[in-house]
Amino acid sequence: MPSQERKANTVPLDWKEVWYTNCPMVSANNVDQELGWCREEYKKIGVEYDYFRHAEGNNWYPHYIHNLDNLIRFGGLYPPIHVNADIRRTVLLGATWVNEGGCMAVRASDNLFQMKDLKGKKIGLTKSQNTIKNDWWRIQEHMGIENMLMLNDMTMDDVEIVEFPYPDDWYDDPQMLTPINNPSETWLKRDHKHDYAFRPLEKALLAGTVDAIYTQSKVFQHIQEATGQLAMIEDLTRYPDWRVQVANTPAVITCTEVMAKEHPELVVAYMKAMIKVGRWSNDHKHAAAAILNRQTFYLDAEDTYEGIKNVDMVPSLSAQNMQTIKIGKDFMFKHGYIENDFDVDEWSAPEFLEKAAAEVLKEEWERRSWSKLPEGGGLDAQNVRLG
Structure with a gap:
């Protein structure tokens, strides 16, 4: 739609x-x-x-x-x-x-171990086609990639950015519009920790369409590493500078x-x-x-x-x-x-x-003072010594 x-x-x-x-x-x-x-x-x-x-x-x-x-x-x-x-x-x-910063993920089977190894390589970047809402996935990826390149004396010009437009239209899916009493119920219908819908570029990386993708530090990172298929060659959370953790x-x-x-x-x-x-x-x-x-x-x-x-x-x-x-x-x-x-x-x-x-x-104070003051009390109690 x-x-x-x-x-x-x-x-x-x-x-x-x-x-x-x-x-x-x-x-x-x-x-x-x-x-x-x-x-x-x-x-x-x-x-x-x-x-x-x-x-x-x-x-x-x-x-x-x-x-x-x-x-x-x-x-x-x-x-x-x-x-x-x-x-x-x-x-x-x-x-x-x-502090979540971000990581650069590569295929574990590839001979890529440092950011400088990505010179001339392809890095994925998503692009939502939904113009109603903010494209927060892309902003996060964009910012993280720029920071990782900058910290390794590189810029976007040193790599090839490959865009992945996607419809981003699930908001109107009737299956997603069933009333929910608690946000946790959303995940009862799907194994969200292993759902590729939340890691859209991972398949493109595994397929060899790109050589690296941005992923969140700690969040996602450890699930992805546990597959044995992905490795992180950069992690912004390892830097002491909190300015690159946004x-x-x-x-x-x-x-x-x-x-x-x-x-x-x-x-x-x-x-x-x-x-x-x-x-x-x-x-x-x-x-x-x-x-x-x-x-x-x-x-x-x-x-x-x-x-x-x-x-x-x-x-x-x-x-x-x-x-x-x-x-x-x-x-x-x-x-x-x-x-x-x-x-x-x-x-x-x-x-x-x-x-x-x-x-x-x-x-x-009122809860704690009740058993200690002669007639209970509040913060306005005066001339009463506790202890």
Whole structure:
């Protein structure tokens, strides 16, 4: 179906409902979809909280173009940058940084061991023909390839880039439009860790159509290496420079400007849950890894743990997170993946995270102080000595 004939369908707006969407990557929201703590926060204020594909009237496009006013998204970096630049104003609420960078994969049977061995060789690059949504796969590949070449004193001129256009039209497949209560249900119908639909260039590499392809570090990498057919001759995560680790990461939280301005309490409720789930995940990394393993592309639960053990699962708008977001945005603007530039600092709204953190601390203090103060207490308790 041509892109112009496709429709981004949504249900009627109801501010007593908040929809969420996430990408199959490392984030507190992906842990919470199994814990249900975010749903509890919304129940406290009388609001229904559900996965956006739970409603038959919502197709897949809101995940990419954020055309639901009451949607909160926690996922890959490039689509929300595209939305805020060219589609509609959104608000940046938090980010989770995972060093994933990218690898250069080659056939294990080939005599290729270093990036310089790829001079004059063919490297694959996908190209989505779907003009409704952002081509995040291609941006990730493009950025990773450029960084790997640059770090080895090479440029795109030293290799032959082979493009692979594809329809990218599964969003309208009736089989994919069955209502889903939980994102994990998507994978019940397919073995996503071994599904080539998520590694589209791998077959072209194995067939000899190209000599190398970009793949994500740790995510995908270890599954691909385990086949014995592929080897990684470069890995950006091995470099100390965090500036080359941006690869549709960090995962960011965004909501519409409409939600932030007209219903800030809905945003704060979400951020409270993300702080609570993030803290739990930091304290129980193996448990969080077991949950994330159901949705992500690490080799197994232990491999997932190795991938997240140094990740702070509590979202933040730290100086480093903000800089990585700027790096991703600047790359997209420089290479024409977005038409309009914008200020990332102005995009961010740290006040929601700050208010949520204050409320979480207040609740925690009230729980802990209840057994120690004569009549219970809150943060406004005065002239009472504890201990």
